[in-house]
Amino acid sequence: MKKFNLLLMATLLLATSCYDRREINHLEIVAGIGFDLSNDNQIEVSFQILNAGALGKNASGGLEPYWILQSKGKTTFDAIRKATYTSPNKLFFSHNQVIIISEDLAKQGIRGIMDLWLRDEEPREDTKMTICEGKAIDILKTKLPHGLIPAYEIVNMIEASIVAAYAPIITPIDHRRLTAANIPCTVFGKIVKTSETELEYKGGALVKDDKLVDYLTETETRGYLWLKCKIKDGLIIAKTKDSNIVITLEIIRAKSGFKPVLTKNGQLTFRARADITGRLGEFEDSKSIVDPTAWPGFIEALQETVKEEMRAAIAKATYNNLDFLGLNDSVRKYLPKTFKQLASSWEEIMPLIPFTFEINIQIIGVGMVKKSF
């Protein structure tokens, strides 16, 4: 009897029938997703799906390595599930790496998409998110001149943007973290289709309360990145005041940010600070190439550029109470007593709070150029 029971239990194991098994060739691997607003105000989803048959070494020519599938529904999940109306297999989202949300939809709100992305187990929370001008499907349909799968090329493009530091990189989990603030604002990177075969990733799209409210220019975005300490690489371009020499500094290390402080007379101010270590990249002057730091007004010019960028962001943030810098939260965190006093009248006070700047620039090299004699 004992043996029989054991046998029965062993047979039960077989009855699980490979409970979670799925074969790669029975899945449609989604590489990128675009969300649009349809004409009848539903959510329209476009999937860029890998065409495995066209990707192999001995794939027959003529087939595109990807195809685009579209479906729409009342909610995001509904739209995704309805994709199986036309898809030959179940869609598989774990290798989806980019989400592109169209302007129209973002203006209506992206809360549903964000929630689904963190709630469901298949999508990754480190998927890159971006907001586009125009339609998301157009971005996915762009025939980029390089790479097989445009979605993955877009991801590479987004990741490479860190070198220029003119656009933020946001994932669903970043967005979730940012929306925990008092005034939930997120700056998404902005993607624009500039021609049939070209995309551009720069600038920011400001989402407040999960709705797109405004765009940020490059300078404003740079200022935002300075104040949020998100610049690790990039260039600072400045022009000396008197002699109009253009300087390009390559950032090697940067630590930046801001902090609210109370001055002696009880005045609330924000102190913005940046410690930048850089290497001279270009110096448009034939003289003094070996030690341009001795040039009068050199450091000051660079400092001024950084300050300008910060100021641009601050101006945008304080205008209309678009607090994407998290000024409100920083006061709550560092000066809770002051915050309590100001909380009720924050909107009026915020534009009036002064900023002070402290920019330290250290130049550690002038490149491979040396004095020959």
Place this chain on the structure above:
Amino acid sequence: MRPKEATYFNKQILHTSLGKNIQAMKAIFNNSSDCIFREFTIAEKLKAALIIIDGLINKETLHEDVIKPLMFAYAASEIPPKRIMPYLQTKLLTASEVKEETDISKIIEAILAGDCALLVDNQNTAIIISVKGFTTRSVAEPTAESVIRGPREGFTEALRTNTSLLRRKIKNPNLVFETLTVGVRTNTLVNVVYVKGLAKKELINEVKRRIQAINIDQILDAGYIEQLIEDNPLSIFATIGFTEKPDVLAAKILEGRVGVLVDGSPNALTIPLLFSEKFQTAEDYYARPFFMSFIRLIRYLSFLISITAPAYYIVLTSFDIELLPTPFLISIAASTEGTPFPAIVEIMIMGFFLEVLREAGVRMPRPIGQAVSIVGALVIGEAAVSAGLVAAPLVIVVAVTAITSFIVPALYEEGALLRIFLILISAFFGLIGLGVGFLLLLVHLASLRSFGVSFMSPIMPLEGEEMKDTFIRAPLWLFFRRPKALNNSIRLGKGQMPKGERDKS
């Protein structure tokens, strides 16, 4: 049920009449054609007979040391019959090993072992003269355990040759060979070998007890003994080691193990066996420690890969596809496109062919074996992929599995079975199944014992001191003590690390 013992004889001791004795002997040997009865007279008076088995004796020795001295010993005719047997032994027979025997069964045993029996008329005793001499394979390099450095000689099928090979390694009176006879019909000689003082008494007694308890009619190889005395007959893991190299056996018994040599088998058993021994080779100790430590780590890693690689492939392509890096997924997706079977079936097909190929390569004569591997490589590696039967990455997985499994030959059998087990369990339960399967394996390993020693020692239970010779091979001058599980005595003097010229003063 006991195997029925053979009846050699109907009488316990010899008769006084030579004729009757010869008749009895002939009956016992059933007139077998290789049993020769040489009747002659000693000094033209005394009737005598020699009984030998043709092929087991050295005819020259028999002729020169036995027949010739006896036939021409004219002085023997004056010896009274009572003193004739001692006289023959002390004065006439020039052979080196001679003894008197009256018990027929003992005489038969001696004849069958290659001695010759001298029967003399009117005497109820026989003289057993050692004239053994049979053709054996010469000492050659073992093919299964080849080394680049170190001794090349290997055991042969002849027990005496093997004991001599070992005695030449350990010139010490405490090296003891104890002879037991096993096999009701084959009467196979089994030697239990150990170094007195190093092997624990209980271990020696246990080995002897288990061998003596064997009741079987045939022992044709050491493998018979192994299977009849092992601790875990139902485990897939062998818990008794074997070696073909005298130097390896010497090393093991010098650590306090007991060896078993079986007549007719070139494999010596080593008892007890630890799991870590399966990853050791003789060369580990003969070459310098740095590279050998690296190689040993590679062996452990290879074994791990060889049992888990196909299971991981199934997990990654059928369950946790999100774990794959995207570019890798794309290439797998591209190559699995159009293959008809799920990954588990593909793996089973390829695994089956792998074992078939291996077996064919081993069993077939060498020229055909080569043909098998060429055809196999073509059929499996190339045709299966281009015909769209299996995906190309899977062929890589199977190839990696095969190569890594050859690195630890001592675990090949276990590895092949474990692989199938892990493939099945992960095909049903995915990564969780693989994890649980691996845990079950560890639990099983931890439960095994070999002759009173934990099989996983020194890993489970952990012996820090012995990690020097487990995953790595530390320099020889650090091996202070013998393994704790066997005999923890000191084997190395202090300060044996060479100091070069600094040592001169």
